[in-house]
Amino acid sequence: MSNSTVAVPVELIKDGAVACLYLNRPDVLNALSDDLIKTLADRLEEINSDDQIGCAVIFGRGRAFAAGADIKGMARATQEEMQKSDRLALWNRLWKFQKPLIAAVHGFALGGGCELAMGCDIIIAAEDAEFGQPEILIGVMPGAGGTQRLARAIGKYRAMEIILTGQRFSAQNAHDWGLVNRVVPKEILESEARGLARRIASQPRLAVLKSKEAILRAQDVELAQGLTFERQLFYSLFSTCDQKEGMAAFLEKRPPQWKNK
């Protein structure tokens, strides 16, 4: 038997109620191979059903968050193969994650890397982070949500220029345009992201899940429909112990003890 350990493409480290996921192909700037995306989806599904975990964070190991889909893995593919394998449909498993998901971005977040960050719920960027959708420079276009999510996040006109030129943009620009929540020095990226995740994980879980669900719905439906959906979720929380506890604690002027039920 060999002693050599095979590096896993995504490492999961649990830190109390926070799950930290590390994209782990540093030699290729965490290029997002099908295997990596599948492993990430497997881990997220595992975290989804882990009652101990209230929030997850994705980090990149090495000098990048992720420099995009793995070009090597698709350079020679034909249209027929791409369509038949529908490999990007794998990514839909990521977007089904129900708990809050934070992207902690340093270095490059390009192509699929930028799309992965944008598919998270909150983005924290290190000062050195560089975002972009450079697919045009290799003869294609974004395929894992870039045209849709970037346009929604920063507006049609900026998204158009970025996608059509492939130009990268800085963490500061991303922040100014509303794509990232905050920009922090690289040395504290990990502690900031874990700190925020801990804070979210300490809130009553069911109210967190329903809030996320309602906010995501805001992107897809017109306001009247979104308001009805939100109201129904709001009412549904009155079947939880945490609603009784939260409101009783407020009236009794004491801190609440969440049961996550």
Ligand code: CAA
């Ligand atoms: N796929 C496969 N390998 C990649 C990669 C990718 N997306 N990005 C980087 N790598 C590899 C490089 O081939 C290189 O490997 P070797 O050492 O074996 O040659 C290694 O990572 C380090 O990269 P560089 O030597 O190029 O590092 P650099 O600092 O000079 O440049 C970079 C960094 C500007 C990010 C450059 O690597 C680059 O332009 N990468 C490609 C970015 C890109 O086009 N992303 C979009 C991919 S398509 C996509 O994502 C489609 C989609 O929507 C799903």
